[in-house]
Amino acid sequence: MCLFDRDLLKIGTGAANHVERRKANRLHVEVVIVIAHIASDSDCCMANCSSTQVLYFEDFVPCQILQSSFDVLMSTDWQSYGFKLKGGLMGDDGNAVLEWDNMAFARIDISIHTYHECAMQERQGSPQDRYLLRKALKSALTHLKADHAGDFLSCHGQRVREYVPDLAESIAGLILSSTDEEFQGECFALLGLGSEQDVSGGAVQSSICEKMIRIIEINDTKDNSEDNVPYLFECEKLDEDSELDEGGGDEDMASDF
Incomplete structure (x- = not known):
């Protein structure tokens, strides 16, 4: 079993929200990025993993990622934060996986959560949703870079x-x-x-x-x-x-x- 010292984890969080004019409903998008360093001689099965399975939640329930959200992940300027995105895959089951090239970290975890304050709404993947996700993701990456500048140089x-x-x-x-x-x-x-x-x-x-x-x-x-x-x-x-x-x-x- 892999055990991580919380003090050694590098965590970046970002959030964005939008209030619809005609409806008293606020849409929230939150992104959390967790970076873990594992010793090279570790027996952990997750050590030096070059891929990341993105965890996606809507209204506090795990679900399949939207194609529009996956497109945002693929078009993000990862290199400005020291990450080299090799590619990505969105499976038939709706799970998204990002592949990294020459990753300097042992493990990268990404979690995305979108939710509404009021009534549940159908999944849309509108331009506004994509904008909020892009904004929250950039905020999380900027948070990482601000706290650990030397580790996340472009x-x-x-x-x-x-x-x-x-x-x-x-x-x-x-x-x-x-x-x-x-x-x-x-x-x-x-x-x-x-x-x-x-x-x-x-x-x-x-x-x-x-x-x-x-x-x-x-x-x-x-x-x-x-x-x-x-x-x-x-x-x-x-x-x-x-x-x-x-x-x-x-x-x-x-x-x-």
């Missing part, structure tokens, strides 16, 4: 992170090879390394790695605009007036010629 972010060690080593080498003690001191201060701390190559490289990885995690969202992108080394902003003055001086010099 596929692009993961590729960028692979270059961090080599780049950090190069930057550390440039800093340590400099003969300008004032420059080195400023770099150590920016990296949070005091003069009394170990400023060996390993310490400098490690500090640069941590900062770069943190920046990658922060920027690995679609919500960040270019104006909000942080930098490894914070620099003072140039004074706009001084730039204009310098530009004006250049124009005067050009006119003299």
Whole structure:
């Protein structure tokens, strides 16, 4: 029997709802995603499972998943959250299975629940239902990423992170090879390394790695605009007036010629 430590589970939850104008009835859609890590030497039969059977409920009763809901799962931008969807299958029995490629987790469970506050209604799979499911699913994935940014980098972010060690080593080498003690001191201060701390190559490289990885995690969202992108080394902003003055001086010099 497989036993999971709840503290080691990574859980993302999302919800969306819609109120119909002509009916006092609110439709709710809830999505829960549970990620489990299992040791590679575990005897658990569910370890390193590359597929996920989606659990689907309507009005608190297990049922077959709608084709429209399955389409939402297949069209979701999973790669932005570090998942590589290989494919999916919707069987004749109405059960949906998602196949993952190069999955870094031991097990992924997904549960979807839709329900109405008032009277039971027939299953429709309307555009509104699909919109609510897509919204709830994205909310659950965003929740996972917000709580565990390093584990759910986008596929692009993961590729960028692979270059961090080599780049950090190069930057550390440039800093340590400099003969300008004032420059080195400023770099150590920016990296949070005091003069009394170990400023060996390993310490400098490690500090640069941590900062770069943190920046990658922060920027690995679609919500960040270019104006909000942080930098490894914070620099003072140039004074706009001084730039204009310098530009004006250049124009005067050009006119003299």
